[in-house]
Amino acid sequence: MPSDTRRFTLLKAGVLIDGRGGPPIERGAVLIRDGRIAAAGPERDAAAPDGARVQTIEYPRMTLMPGMVDAHTHSNGFGDGRPGDELAGLPDEVLTLQSARNARLSLLTGVTTVRENGAKNATTLRLRDAVEQGIAAGPRMALCGRAVSIIGGHMSYFGIESTGPDEARAHTRRLIKEGADYIKITATGGSTSTSFPLRPSFDVDELRAITGEAHKFGKLTAAHCTSTQGVVNSLDAGVDMIIHCIFKEPDGVDGFREDVAERIGEQGAFVNPTLHVSRSANWAIERRKAERGLTPAEQAELDEGRRSLDRRMDDCRRMIEMGLKVVTGSDSSWGSYPLGNTPYETECLAMAGYSPMRALLSVTRDSAVSIGMGDRVGTLEPGKEADVIVVNGNPAEDVGALWNVVDVFLGGRRVDRGSEESRAGIRQQPPACDG
Ligand SMILES: [Zn+2]
Known part of the structure; x- marks a missing residue:
């Protein structure tokens, strides 16, 4: 077999939620090629082919999930x-x-x-x-x-x-x-x-x-x-x-x-x-x-x-x-x-x-x-668009973790999210008192 010379991106994290409804996967990974998901699952099942050029990004204490x-x-x-x-x-x-x-x-x-x-x-x-x-x-x-x-x-x-x-x-x-x-x-x-x-x-x-x-x-x-x-x-x-x-x-x-x-x-x-x-x-x-x-x-x-x-x-x-x-x-x-x-x-x-x-x-x-895009986005499955987010915490245990997004990939490309200061005003704050 000739070695695979295509370019891959491999995202690894402590937890993977693929969005298909099963339990979160410990030590999960998403393999991306040409903007699409090539593989997603436990690390051992999402490796790039031998000889492929791979950029690996690791998030050991974070969760990978669909955008x-x-x-x-x-x-x-x-x-x-x-x-x-x-x-x-x-x-x-x-x-x-x-x-x-x-x-x-x-x-x-x-x-x-x-x-x-x-x-x-x-x-x-x-x-x-x-x-x-x-x-x-x-x-x-x-x-x-x-x-x-x-x-x-x-x-x-x-x-x-x-x-x-x-x-x-x-x-x-x-x-x-x-x-x-x-x-x-x-x-x-x-x-x-x-x-x-x-x-x-x-x-x-x-x-x-x-x-x-x-x-x-x-x-x-x-x-x-x-x-x-x-x-x-x-x-x-x-x-x-x-x-x-x-x-x-x-x-x-x-x-x-x-x-x-x-x-x-x-x-x-x-x-x-x-x-x-x-x-x-x-x-x-x-x-x-x-x-x-x-x-x-x-x-x-x-x-x-x-x-x-x-x-x-x-x-x-x-x-x-x-x-x-x-x-x-x-x-x-x-x-x-x-x-x-x-x-x-x-x-x-x-x-x-x-x-x-x-x-x-x-x-x-x-x-x-619900919006007719289930064949393209919404889960991390082979063939779908590589829309992946990295969150600090596990949103399958606490939905509040959805606020703690640390990286966003759209079609396999990492989004430039600017500085933390520039994002500081985005979140709507509840009123101080609930009287
Ligand atoms: Zn409306």
């Missing part, structure tokens, strides 16, 4: 509490630059794939072009372009307002033509000032036109649902992912609907609960409270926010117990939740009932599958 996959980001956002209505008033050029900044922050913190959930016009599509040309640094991106919305509906300010099945179908085709990887639908109102969060937006025939068209071209769909009827309508239309999954009636009364949750399970739809974006909103008010006190209206908002979050935590716990496919999608930088903080959402899912390992899978393997 994180965040199924729900808004890189246009600032995470400083400004409403989407205000965000959409910024010019596309500014939003594209802000998106580039956010994409880089995500990557530095170990997120190697994101699914963008709605941005203004073509800003994220242009950002991806720039990343592919090496102008900007960022994770792999699954894009929807902008969300499909009704007139005045949630995120309609980003550029699409559809009426009737024909126009909804036309807009779906247009997005696919522009390069969308999947179709995001706002099936209820939301924080958009002209929308109604507790009521459905599209009619079911309009939703079916969108999902039918998307599926015809092999594209997935995901629907923003902040009311029970929105979830039901989305299920009627065969939507692949239910986002937020809030069980509320038009009068604001919330009540978990086990029958609806069962349907989600039967249809195999994924659920993206977005808990921390709500907790962030509470944190912002709590911070204000510590700084200057609250008006009665603000205190009432905080009380309602806490009550609502408790309810949603409980709903999430029930969906986890029912075996639904609950994944990490942060929703950052929406509202007060800045990008670069994906582990907060994974921690919330652990608080809602996931074991640390299941929580970890929710931000690697399962989130990758």
